[in-house]
Amino acid sequence: MEQLIYSIAYSNWFLWVLGLFTCAILLLLRWGKDEQRDGFEIKPKLPPGSSGLPFIGETIRFLREVKSLPRRKFFDEHELRYGPIFRCSLFGRTRAVVSVDPEFNKYVLQNEGRLFESNVTASFRNIIGKYGLAGVHGELQRKIHGTAVNLFKYETLSSDFMEDIQDIFLAGMRKWEEQGDIPLQHKCHQMVLNLMAKKLLDLPPAEEMKDIYKAFDDFVGAILSLPLNIPGTSYARGIQARGILLKRIHKCIKERRQHPDVVRNDLLTKLLREGTFSDEIIADTIIFFVFAGVETSSMAMAFAVKYLTENPRALEELRAEHDALLKAKGKGNEKLTWNDYQSMKFVHCVINETLRLSSATVVLFREAKQDIKVKDFVIPKGWTVYVFLSATHLDEKYHYEADKFLPWRWQNGGQEMLDAPFYTPFGRGGRLCPGLHLARFEIALFLHNFVTKFRWELLEVDHATYFPLPSMAKGFPIRLHSRADD
Numbered sequence: 460m461e462q463l464i465y466s467i468a469y470s471n472w473f474l475w476v477l478g479l480f481t482c483a484i485l486l487l488l489r490w491g492k493d494e495q496r497d498g499f500e501i502k503p504k505l506p507p508g509s510s511g512l513p514f515i516g517e518t519i520r521f522l523r524e525v526k527s528l529p530r531r532k533f534f535d536e537h538e539l540r541y542g543p544i545f546r547c548s549l550f551g552r553t554r555a556v557v558s559v560d561p562e563f564n565k566y567v568l569q570n571e572g573r574l575f576e577s578n579v580t581a582s583f584r585n586i587i588g589k590y591g592l593a594g595v596h597g598e599l600q601r602k603i604h605g606t607a608v609n610l611f612k613y614e615t616l617s618s619d620f621m622e623d624i625q626d627i628f629l630a631g632m633r634k635w636e637e638q639g640d641i642p643l644q645h646k647c648h649q650m651v652l653n654l655m656a657k658k659l660l661d662l663p664p665a666e667e668m669k670d671i672y673k674a675f676d677d678f679v680g681a682i683l684s685l686p687l688n689i690p691g692t693s694y695a696r697g698i699q700a701r702g703i704l705l706k707r708i709h710k711c712i713k714e715r716r717q718h719p720d721v722v723r724n725d726l727l728t729k730l731l732r733e734g735t736f737s738d739e740i741i742a743d744t745i746i747f748f749v750f751a752g753v754e755t756s757s758m759a760m761a762f763a764v765k766y767l768t769e770n771p772r773a774l775e776e777l778r779a780e781h782d783a784l785l786k787a788k789g790k791g792n793e794k795l796t797w798n799d800y801q802s803m804k805f806v807h808c809v810i811n812e813t814l815r816l817s818s819a820t821v822v823l824f825r826e827a828k829q830d831i832k833v834k835d836f837v838i839p840k841g842w843t844v845y846v847f848l849s850a851t852h853l854d855e856k857y858h859y860e861a862d863k864f865l866p867w868r869w870q871n872g873g874q875e876m877l878d879a880p881f882y883t884p885f886g887r888g889g890r891l892c893p894g895l896h897l898a899r900f901e902i903a904l905f906l907h908n909f910v911t912k913f914r915w916e917l918l919e920v921d922h923a924t925y926f927p928l929p930s931m932a933k934g935f936p937i938r939l940h941s942r943a944d945d
């Protein structure tokens with residue numbers, strides 16, 4: 460018996476040693492495999508950081524902290540510990556690096572297509588389509604991007620957009636006035652959607668084309684949803700909406716070919732006239748403009764009003780600028796001219812500051828196309844770099860009292876910040892937003908009309924969130940009062 464006990468104890472001890480030995484070998488083998496996967500003979504010096512939990516990484520912590528104050532908490536703590544470029548597993552990507560270093564961000568974005576490449580998930584690509592610009596690379600990306608730059612360039616705003624923007628915004632605001640109580644965020648969304656539908660496809664406003672507008676809405680709603688293609692989910696509705704929109708766009712293409720004599724000032728006509736792209740590319744490009752141009756601009760409008768509501772001094776200064784503009788034009792002459800737009804100053808400070816605090820694009824994803832040496836470490840080929848634009852916008856090192864809405868920081872030389880690597884609401888490099896002039900123009904014309912026509916009060920306290928997009932939980936419910944009654 461004793462012998463048996465000894466022999467069991469001995470064999471258990473032997474098994475323990477054997478087990479530990481095997482684990483050690485397996486760990487060594489796995490470590491070696493990781494090194495080989497990264498393409499290095501010896502362990503590369505990766506940026507400092509941690510991988511967090513398997514697969515989830517630090518996503519849960521990020522999502523929790525991005526909602527709390529100060530808004531830069533997650534980045535401040537990581538930067539303090541590891542520096543501005545750190546290894547961090549987020550959103551299911553374990554081989555990833557976060558950058559909140561403005562100079563490195565600039566380097567990454569300016570080397571698009573050479574050292575780095577924008578990368579999108581398969582589910583996102585299913586929504587935006589094979590030729591949706593974010594997922595297109597190389598020569599074709601440059602060609603479509605160049606066309607978009609041409610369509611939305613500063614010089615075209617006066618001839619191609621001014622009249623339509625004012626007509627649609629003035630009509631929209633007349634309705635808001637009748638309604639009195641409005642959720643501003645949703646109303647801005649609808650108004651910008653009307654504008655894009657008119658400018659892209661020459662469609663009449665929402666009331667006359669409910670199905671198409673619902674499809675637009677479902678499509679935009681699906682972009683940031685969980686990619687579950689199960690009936691009833693936002694993603695599935697988005698895929699369905701994409702089909703409806705494609706059908707409508709192809710119908711418009713056919714109509715334009717059948718009736719070339721009908722004069723239209725829309726972007727589809729211009730794209731067809733160029734004759735460079737297939738119908739499939741044109742359809743995906745139009746759909747991508749809806750994705751890129753609606754939520755981004757309309758959120759900025761709603762957030763500008765939120766910040767002005769909270770900062771009466773800024774509102775007063777903006778209103779004074781725009782009342783003076785109207786006074787100089789004389790009564791009954793409410794439509795603005797190109798010269799009026801060019802004379803506006805403070806409104807651009809308000810727009811810059813709004814986009815600094817709540818730009819629609821929080822983070823850009825880029826994949827390293829080769830091993831990238833940064834400082835004294837290496838980002839291996841195939842790794843993702845998260846370029847966190849919002850983190851540099853909120854960094855006290857570059858913006859004093861960074862959490863506060865202070866449009867005056869953009870006055871007296873503040874304009875130089877527009878080119879600085881720590882202010883990039885529209886990105887940079889080969890994918891710099893081609894709609895940036897249009898977006899600024901829309902927001903300026905919106906603010907001009909809104910502050911000169913209305914006083915307003917907030918009906919309920921609303922809570923803003925900033926990820927994945929800036930948004931207000933209740934849609935910013937306000938009561939409007941016409942200033943004509945003052």
Ligand code: HEM
Nearest residue numbers: 592604748751752755756819820884885886890892894898
């Ligand atoms: C406040 C409003 C807007 C903001 C903050 C914004 C921001 C951005 C940013 C940061 C990018 C770069 C994406 C990247 O590098 O991967 C981008 C790309 C793009 N934007 Fe905008 N955008 C706005 C409005 C618009 C408008 C009105 C349009 C026109 C319809 C537009 C069209 C595009 C397009 C087509 C791209 C893709 C460029 C490419 O990948 O080559 N954007 N936008």
